[in-house]
Amino acid sequence: EAQVTQNPRYLITVTGKKLTVTCSQNMNHEYMSWYRQDPGLGLRQIYYSMNVEVTDKGDVPEGYKVSRKEKRNFPLILESPSPNQTSLYFCASSLSGGRVNSPLHFGNGTRLTVT
Amino acid sequence: GQQLNQSPQSMFIQEGEDVSMNCTSSSIFNTWLWYKQDPGEGPVLLIALYKAGELTSNGRLTAQFGITRKDSFLNISASIPSDVGIYFCAGGSTDSWGKLQFGAGTQVVVTP
Numbered sequence: 041e042a043q044v045t046q047n048p049r050y051l052i053t054v055t056g057k058k059l060t061v062t063c064s065q066n067m068n069h070e071y072m073s074w075y076r077q078d079p080g081l082g083l084r085q086i087y088y089s090m091n092v093e094v095t096d097k098g099d100v101p102e103g104y105k106v107s108r109k110e111k112r113n114f115p116l117i118l119e120s121p122s123p124n125q126t127s128l129y130f131c132a133s134s135l136s137g138g139r140v141n142s143p144l145h146f147g148n149g150t151r152l153t154v155t
Numbered sequence: 156g157q158q159l160n161q162s163p164q165s166m167f168i169q170e171g172e173d174v175s176m177n178c179t180s181s182s183i184f185n186t187w188l189w190y191k192q193d194p195g196e197g198p199v200l201l202i203a204l205y206k207a208g209e210l211t212s213n214g215r216l217t218a219q220f221g222i223t224r225k226d227s228f229l230n231i232s233a234s235i236p237s238d239v240g241i242y243f244c245a246g247g248s249t250d251s252w253g254k255l256q257f258g259a260g261t262q263v264v265v266t267p
Contacts, residue, residue, distance in 0.1 A: 071253065082161070082243060083257035090253055098254060130197050143188065144255065146197030
């Protein structure tokens with residue numbers, strides 16, 4: 041089944057403890073992206089990757105890192121999480137971020153709580 | 156980033172009623188997309204629009220790409236309980252490939 045898989049689904053951590061949220065897609069998509077969803081703010085883009093070894097900042101990149109060493113994986117790294125990073129995170133992929141008829145496929149989300 | 160204004164923020168409707176929501180932007184988009192998010196899941200694409208003036212239907216859903224390329228609307232006809240969820244608009248621009256902008260979402264609640 042074609043899908044975007046995020047892990048973990050739920051994560052509670054403490055301020056300053058490094059964490060990684062994994063994202064993997066099995067559709068051979070070139071483009072991958074991370075979003076955070078907060079009430080009243082919709083989905084805001086954190087980082088995106090047009091292809092392997094190519095990453096760019098979205099609208100809210102501060103406090104996050106990403107890497108794209110292979111096509112299928114796009115992990116989101118929080119080196120020193122803070123409470124304002126408590127949010128619902130979504131990974132998404134598409135065939136190509138540069139093609140207009142290349143819709144995004146989303147994972148099921150990771151709910152992160154930083155205390 | 157670009158600002159997308161989506162309204163209304165929430166809607167409480169009775170089963171069988173029609174639903175209408177819209178998005179406006181301060182900038183021009185080349186693509187408008189409408190997504191639905193069910194509780195506990197990621198957004199799923201409902202309709203994609205690629206040309207100004209385009210009107211596209213998907214079952215009971217109809218969406219239009221505004222002539223000015225700065226707005227789009229989504230209509231749901233004869234709502235049913237499974238229409239409950241959050242609906243998001245999203246806009247894409249050739250000026251910023253890869254950076255899809257999302258609206259804040261419209262929460263739809265359908266009562267029997």
